[in-house]
Amino acid sequence: MSLDDSAARTPSGPTQHHPHELRRSVGAVTATATSAGLAFAAINFIGVVSVATFALGSSAWLAIAIGGLISLVVSGVFSELNSMWPTAAGVRLYISNAFGVRFALIATFTYMSTVILVIAADAFLIGAAIQHLLHEPSALAYVWILLLLLIATVLNLRGIKIAGRVQSVVTYVVLASTTGLSIVALFKPGLPYPHPFAVFGNGALSGFQAIAFALFLFAAFEWVTTTAEEARKPQVITRALFIAPLLIWFAATVFSLALTHLVTLDAAHASAYPQLLLGSAALGRFGEIWMLGVTVLTAINTFNGGFLVASRFVYAAAREGNLPRAFARLNLRAVPWLAVIVLAVTSAVVGALVFATGEWLLLVAVGASLEAMVFAIASAALLKLRRTDDRVRGFRLRGAPVVAGFGLVLFAILALASGLSDPKNPKAFSPLPALVVLTLAAVSTAYVYLVVPRLHRAAAARRLAARASGEQTRRRPPRP
């Protein structure tokens, strides 16, 4: 019996229809804000600079438009997959039903590492921006990073999370503010726009790299599928998946046009806070403070959403026996405290590495490669599930074999292109981002093949020992 068609009966006999409307459910506006808010982080400002670096002249806008169009393929793929399994555990379910439980675990563990990368990157970028605005010694940037992570950790441990409505307002304010300041900047006299259509002007590889970085600007918008269980209607998530990329595309495009209009690429490329440079060039000190405010606001969504998604994923994995049981321990506010602390410490370490090496652009390349890889896996999963799973879908992607097949090939190329990019030089080649991604995947694979079986064996042994000692038997009374 399905939920929708049930004329359910009560145990006492009479039948009644119940719509199962939730008291608090998420509508299209909130879901769209969630989707856009998860994607639009402080690292996006650096991402726009990466696009502008790899696309020749002032063609970043075109690369972003192509990235936006490609993200609609992702919207279609995730909409259909989400309509099959509308649950927070969706990504795990899509991949495990298509390719098996082990591969799903490897993919999701690797996927979750992007959350740590984004949290660390945002902490670093916001710390650097605050330090710049206050004219403090550069070493103090790391103090700001630690302070931001500490605040986020304490709020999470205390179970304080930003309400959906507040998160929506924050997202729309961030997008509107970024767009507003960028439009003001466009009216200022500035640099010309040479080669506006030359995305591939630096060579084919650079062109693909520019598009991969452009796609990264939309990264994580698909995480809105984790809220599917609280959506008012299944279509809410589909709408969010198609509308949010448009909002991100518009804000990123106007920002890229304004940035290349008022700030030289060299200056933007050398800076961890190009948005502040744009604010300053457009409106002086006021513009700088404006963009710092926008940057800090992005952190609310990143830290709130990132910590919540990742710590609950860790909790679920520990409860399932795929991570040590300690990660499922809850404090008195029902927060998996060890998961939150480990996430914060890992983010602080990654943030320290970025701070020490100055390689913040590497995070963009790694993130772009990881995200494109996940999109390729999702496309492949849809292709497989179309052949092997005939369950009813609330949304069917038209021309799925062609669209998802195209997505699979394209995302694989983009993952490779960004993985082999030298973030500091569009004409050079560097395997470093790919090495970082491969290392993360290798660690996940080794963990799933070597550690997880041991955890499962230990859990089975514990249960056997408990039964043998008579401590734990089946509590349910046997049937007469």
Add this chain to the structure above:
Amino acid sequence: MASWDEVQEALADYTVSCNTNERLRKMQRDWSRMLHFICSDTGDLFSMDVKAGEIISTPSGHVGVPDVVVTTDSETFCDMFWGDINPMPRYLRGEIQVRGSQEDIMRIDAISYVIWPDA
């Protein structure tokens, strides 16, 4: 397939286990929700009214507007309420379907975890 009497018996035991667990009551003190349950195999419906972490009542049928709707088969409900299974793997496999916020879903699992950590 479990009978309605078996589900009720399991539910009664679950209510006692929840309401007498001090740590759980403290953890759930800020959690007040109306839960609806649907047995997908028998069509049986029941509700659970939780106020400040205490299960106030578990009437048959659906009462009020739910914060959470849980759907699975009657056997799984019985095993879950008796603490004989860990609900999380079944949720992750899609065998238990829940409508509600992620936070509420975690809270429901946390109840089982706190009462029966070795299930």
